Amino acid sequence: MITIKNLHANVAGNGILRGIDLEVKKGEVHAIMGPNGSGKSTLANVLAGHEAYEVTGGEVLLEGKDLLDMAPEDRAREGVFLAFQYPVEIPGISNATFLKTALNEIRKCRGEEEISAKEFLQLVRKEMDKLGMDEKMLSRSVNAGFSGGEKKRNEILQLAVLNPKLALLDETDSGLDIDALKIVSEGVNNFKNKDNAVILVTHYQRLLNYIVPDFVHVLYKGRIIKSGGKELALELEEKGYDWLIKEDEAVGV
């Protein structure tokens, strides 16, 4: 699905990603973990095309297509979706307008016709119902005045409706209580199938109790210092990050 080779990126002149290599295949869930400031969120934002980050080296291929040359909207049309850690409020633009505009752009790129108002409503209602969202949220402005939990649910609603190939979830669990966490995780589990892939960026292991990863990677100072199966997350939960960091630095010397 996605191949990342030796990816380097800067923000404001500082190297944040310093040689990331990662291969994510169809049907897989990868968790990116690591201490604060390790570059986890940067990786997610760079893959989605945030212009605040400058890619200084490396290559990213989505099903063989060079992603790094594309504008954010083109990446989305090719099937990349980023669920934001802090979803943005857009007063004056209704959720329905926003979601329908996005969906139609993506359908256009796939060579599909615009969705009819009726079909759109059916689709959105079904997904909102699964996420326990009130239908009134559709006529409200995008994320404006939403609680933290509502915003995260709204991200998952967009994920479900836009149905991308690759979902990047940036700290989707932050600020959620246990009930909301379950609903959001269920949303992600409903989304994943053998033809798409998920990259979860998270600081804590608790999300991984609900969305079980196939692989876990530990990011530190902009590089992956350890990869393993889901049991690695449990080990991290128990021992923290320090033992890995020490190991890494020892190797460095």
Place this chain on the structure above:
Amino acid sequence: MNKIPENTELKKWYSDQFDSFENKLNGGADTYFHQIRKKAISRFGEIDFPHQKNEDWKYTNISPVLKYNFKPASVLSETKIEDSLIENAFISEVECCSFVFVNGRLHSSKTNFPEGVTAGSLSEIMKKNPELVKQHIASLSENDNSFSALNAAFSEDGFVLLIDKNIQLEKPIQVLFLTGSDTENLLAAPRNLIVAGKNSSAEIIFNYRGFGSKVYLNSSVTEVFADDASNITLYNLQEENDDSFHIEKLQAHQTASSNFTHFSFTLGGKIIRNDINTKLSGENSASHLWGLYLGKNEQLIDHHTFIDHSVPHCESNELFKGILDDNSRGVFNGKILVQKDAQKTNAFQSNKAVLLNKNAKIDTKPQLEIYADDVKCTHGAAIGRLDDTAYFYIRSRGIPADVAKSMQIRAFATDVVEKIEIDELKEIINHKIFEHLRRVEVVNE
């Protein structure tokens, strides 16, 4: 130091025009209204045109206005105009009673008012029943600069609305002011008066539009009297021709428990100067001034507001938002005076502007004079560009960059637009934002 230009020739031009106007008036030259005009032209002779050395005009260079010898429309005969021009400019989506003024003169009207409402042409009222307006006309607005003096000197008509007590008008009133000419550089000088009796209410839409190929100056003055417990909303939509000028003064006087709401939507015109002044002189009264101004090309849009809190327990709210593209410039000066007796005043003011182009510019200045000690006054100004994170967020959903910008523009304008209480008008304004700024339109589902 540069010498302030005296504009002697230009002043003589207007003074000669006044002589022609008087000749044309014939029998009308001995009315009390004409005394007001005479006073105004004499005042005009004494003062100079506003200059950037005047604090109130510091950021607004009006020398482009002074390059023209504008011919007062009141000196000329009635303008012939095609119906299609009126139809195109008229806001037909809003069900309303309506008046059309062409170059400051009443052209046509469609009315259906209940008893107790006098609405229509100042000139006709002056002919038939001048006593009706004598107490109010020109009693508020002083000829404090050359433009308000020119308006008073050359006005012969304008929109008048007098509402008796306890009358609530159900439908809005639309007043279309069409200004322009293919042959003359015109000065239009509409003189408007709104007098709302106790416990009355009305919504009025002023729709300023231009036509014709010649540059014109629309110098407009509106006086509003809101008596106890009245509720007046005035929507002021300005879409003058791109090469023309609009200089307007609104002066409101409010007594106890009255509510005055003013919207200014400024789109067209090369130089636009709006003075919006309210005096709160009865307890528990409230003024709400909302503004949305959109600049492009070389437009200069200047808003000066002045809220005079002279008694206790009053409230004022001001929110002005500007979107400036290309080389356009904005000016916002918000003055709030809280007099020493005006305890428990609650005054809020905010001006926010977003610059879509690095060459666009805004000067903003709050001006608070507070002489009472138990008051709550807040003011703020924010100037910036559209937010990069929001831009990325929208695009990351597959939405094209130009649509993303439009969504951000709509988001920025929305807290002013949402205050409009006429749904059709809200939609029209949303549409005009994109039309004026030449952006892809975003329409909500």
